[in-house]
Amino acid sequence: MECRKSQIFIIELVIVIITIATTLLLQHFTGNFPLDIFAFPLNIVAIVLWLAAIYVIYNNRNSSLVAQSLLSMRATWLSLGSMVATGIYLGLQREPDATSWLVVVGILFTLTHLMLVTLRGWRTPKGIRWRFTLLHAGLIVALGAGFWGAPDRVQLRTALTLEQPTDLAYHMDGIATKLDHTLTLHDLTAEYNTNGTPTHFEAEVVIDNKTVTLRVNHPYNRTLGEKIYLVSVGDKPASATPYCIVEIVREPWQWLSLVGIVMLLAGAVMLFVRGPRHQANIEKK
Numbered sequence: 001m002e003c004r005k006s007q008i009f010i011i012e013l014v015i016v017i018i019t020i021a022t023t024l025l026l027q028h029f030t031g032n033f034p035l036d037i038f039a040f041p042l043n044i045v046a047i048v049l050w051l052a053a054i055y056v057i058y059n060n061r062n063s064s065l066v067a068q069s070l071l072s073m074r075a076t077w078l079s080l081g082s083m084v085a086t087g088i089y090l091g092l093q094r095e096p097d098a099t100s101w102l103v104v105v106g107i108l109f110t111l112t113h114l115m116l117v118t119l120r121g122w123r124t125p126k127g128i129r130w131r132f133t134l135l136h137a138g139l140i141v142a143l144g145a146g147f148w149g150a151p152d153r154v155q156l157r158t159a160l161t162l163e164q165p166t167d168l169a170y171h172m173d174g175i176a177t178k179l180d181h182t183l184t185l186h187d188l189t190a191e192y193n194t195n196g197t198p199t200h201f202e203a204e205v206v207i208d209n210k211t212v213t214l215r216v217n218h219p220y221n222r223t224l225g226e227k228i229y230l231v232s233v234g235d236k237p238a239s240a241t242p243y244c245i246v247e248i249v250r251e252p253w254q255w256l257s258l259v260g261i262v263m264l265l266a267g268a269v270m271l272f273v274r275g276p277r278h279q280a281n282i283e284k285k
Contacts, residue, residue, distance in 0.1 A: 012069050016078070023101040032099040039151040047148055054115050061120075070116050079113045082106035098150065107147050114140050131274065134267030142260025149253025156248040157231065160185035160205065161241060169248055179248070181208050181222075188242040190233050201233045203244045214246065225252045 038046055061067035069075060086106050090098060098104075118136040122129060156169035156177065165184040170176050183205055190201035202215045207228065212220045214230035221227055231245040 008065065008069065009074075011065070012074065019105065020102070023105050027101045032097065033101050033104045035099050035151050037151075043148050043151050050112075051115075054112060054119075058116055058119050061116075067116070070113055071120060075113050076117070079110040082110055107143065111140060111144055111147065114143075131267050131270045134263050134270065136267075138260045138263030138265075138267055140260070141263060142257050145253045145256035145260060149251065149256065152252050154248075154250040156250075157245060158183065158248070159243055159245055160203070161243045162186075162188070165206075183207055183228075183246065185242065185244060186211055188233060188244060198233055201230070201244070203230055203233070203246075205244075205246065214244075219249075225254045226250045 057064060057067045057070065061071060083106070086098075086103050089100075089103065098107075114136060118133065118140065122133040122136070155172055156179075157172070158166060158169040160166065160183055162185050165182040167179045167182045168176055169179055185203060186206050187204040188201070189203075190198045192198055202213055204211055204213055205220075205228075206212075207220065207222060214220055214228065216230055219227040219229045227249050229247040229249065231247050233242075233244045
């Protein structure tokens with residue numbers, strides 16, 4: 001038995017090393033993961049295939065070495081370590097880019113492990129384990145929405161000049177696109193250093209016939225999945241023609257992330273409320 005466990009551990013270690021080496025080679029020779037390929041509807045197809053694979057793996061958990069490895073405590077520690085490493089990697093970047101092959105493979109592994117663990121433990125002979133299910137499913141939904149929805153994220157920028165409405169914006173690669181609404185710079189307030197660079201600025205912009213004030217790091221939520229940010233203003237004194245740069249970020253999967261967060265909070269509240277009672281019952285026995 002011990003010999004078999006050692007063999008399984010060695011096989012798992014070899015698979016992890018091969019996976020990391022392969023992703024590093026792909027990153028070196030091909031660059032970041034081709035995220036745009038999996039935009040809607042291909043990300044939906046990928047989700048269906050992924051869930052089907054998980055269903056097959058889970059149904060063969062008693063005989064499959066792959067399933068047993070993915071459900072092991074070593075897989076739990078590996079997924080936790082992967083998430084910590086990913087957080088540190090992204091946190092050290094000035095502009096975090098989650099399209100690295102290592103990041104994509106790490107998140108996919110963590111989601112797969114979470115799904116299998118949730119399928120195994122969501123129910124007992126006595127009924128549904130609501131706290132366990134809400135916590136794990138909430139994490140899957142929140143993390144999965146960001147992962148699978150990333151290809152559908154759209155980032156646009158456009159320049160606004162005073163009282164000149166525009167419905168044209170540009171992708172980060174310079175391709176122009178037409179907006180379904182107009183943006184008009186109504187007023188611009190900026191404070192400048194002696195060298196002419198702005199120290200504080202805000203803009204009043206008319207969006208959908210509504211005047212809103214945009215400040216740095218204070219976006220306007222036009223819809224649940226669309227935010228408009230103020231990026232910068234002209235780097236010349238106020239005597240120059242007033243203009244500003246705004247960024248439009250569309251994240252159609254954001255609502256699903258919010259659902260996952262609500263599930264996580266509900267599970268945490270249930271864990272907090274029922275936990276002490278459960279402990280008290282154990283002490284009485």
